[in-house]
Amino acid sequence: MLIADKFEFNxxxxxxxxxxxxxxxYIVDSTIRSLQSGVSGSLHTASDMIEIGxxxxxxxVRELIVNLSWKDGFTVAEGLxxxxxxxxxVGTFRARHPMAETWAKDGIAAGCDEICFESANDADHFSRLADPVRESNRGVSHGFAEAYAYKEVVDIVRAGVALGCRSQSxxxxxxxxALTxxxxxxxxSALRRDVPDAPPLYIHLSNFYGNATMTAIASLAAGASAADVCMNGIGHHCGHIQMAEIVTALAALYGVDAGVKLDRLTEVSHLVRERTGxxxxxxxxxxxxxxFMIDGAYWAAEAHIPYEERIHAKFPIDPRAVGNVxxxxxxxxxxNTGSVRSKLGAMGIDNATVTDGSVEHIIFALEDLLRQRNTYPNWVTDREFEQLCRDVLRRGY
Structure with missing residues (x-):
């Protein structure tokens, strides 16, 4: 469990x-579904999606959501x-599509544990679609992805209770x-009050305003059970809830364990990058x-202060806790000259033996190197800077 420094007003x-x-x-995951969308621009194969899943x-993650109506949907469901x-x-698709009953049947044949009907017309429509799935001893769930009046929502959620619905998303x-x-x-809070025996409620958000994570956490703090996320924030409308963001914020800021192995987040993030481009x-x-990057000047300004007392040259959580560095x-x-001297001291070089001219030459050499590169990002790594310092000092400046 991650525990960040606590601000008193929390x-x-x-x-x-x-x-x-x-x-x-807990967490359910739509990375595969979002990769299936053309908006992702992904270079994956069906085998890649299976490995990612x-x-x-x-x-x-508790569930892997696959759109059965999109390319490779059934193949991926079978492979998983x-x-x-x-x-x-969980195989999903639009409930209002004329192929809905066929997709449900084929999804069961492909090995889906659950069929999620998105946007049933009403409670009766949901019941008609769900019954054959339940007769096959598979779970059913429902997702609201169209416009509904609140009373219609309550009616469908209540119908789902009678059907043993596993979730309402x-x-x-x-x-x-437009959700704040x-x-x-x-x-x-209202839905929990009006349907107290409702199944787990999910939140699935796009990040158009950059507020998906904070709005999802607000939903969870009000009683929703799960966030429907994507690794690396893949998805349309500026991406979906970023898994790493939400599980880390829940753990560090709220003390809530969502069941995800935090120390493997970076590893799986890199796998998704590798397989999708x-x-x-x-x-x-x-x-x-x-x-988890620090500007060398910030690091140098606080290098003499114990880590736990630093403000700028530290992180709210240990990068190793999420598999990063x-x-x-x-x-x-x-x-500036002060930050260079701090670095030289950390490298074990006695500053008393280093002239001000040598320090200035280190700064000039850094500027010259980056001018020659003229590429983004316009900085050098700590290791590169150490080598640059040694090279300048060895030349006797």
Whole structure:
């Protein structure tokens, strides 16, 4: 369990009174479904998606969601089923499509553990579609991805209770892409109140405004059971809830364990990058190559202070806890003679033997190197900077 430094106001009664997490909070995963979408631009094969699904199951996601109506859907469902994973294989598609009954039947034949009907017309429609699946001893669930009046939502959720529905998921399209964290809390609290025996409620959000993670956490804090996420934030409408972000924030800031092996997040993130060609920003939180990066000048300014007392040259969690590493970089925009001398001292070089001219030459050499490269990112790694320092000193400047 990750525990970040606690800000005192996190624990005041007004803040804690807003938290009503379900007895169990967990993660379901739509990475495969999002890779199937053309918007992902992914270079994967069906075998790649199966391997990605197996890795996601291994780190603790509860369900792997596959769109059966999209390319390779049945092939991937079959491949995942053959692996006997701990995660359930959930086949999904639009309930209003004329092929819905056929897709459900074929999904069961492909080995899906559960069929999720997205956007049934009403409670009767959901019941008609669900009955053959239940007769095959497979689970059923439902997702709201169209516009509904709140009363219609309640009616379908109540119908699902009678059907033994395993979950009810709510998508951004149902929320009109306009859900605020405050609205999320009000919605999930109301649904828990109006259907107290409802099955687990899920939240599936796009990141159009950059608020998917915080709005999903607000939903969970109001009683939703699971976030429907994607590794590396893959998905349309600016991507979906980023797995690494939400599970780390839950653990570090709220003390909530979502059942995911945090120390393997970076490993699986890299697997998805490798198999899809989807790299994402270098500064992606938690699993990004630069996620735990410090400017050399910040590091130097606090190098003499115990790590736990630092402000800028530290991280809220240990990068090793999520399988990542700390990196220090050096760039002309922030470097100065003081930071160079701090670095030389950390390298075991006696600053008394180093002239001010030598330090200036180190700064000039760094500027010259980056001018010649003229590429992004415009910095050098800590290892490169150490070598540059030694080279300048060896030349006797």
């Amino acid at each position: 624990d005041v009664p007004e803040a804690k009174a807003q938290l009503n997490f379900a007895p169990e909070t 197996a890795a996601l199951s291994d780190i603790g 089923a053959e692996k006997n994973l701990s995660a359930r294989v 709510f998508h951004d399209s149902y929320f009109r892409f 964290p405050e609205g999320a809390k009000a919605f999930y 989807f790299n994402g920003p270098l500064h992606s939180p938690v699993t990004g190559d630069n996620g 700390e990196t220090v970089v050096w760039a002309p925009g922030t470097i």
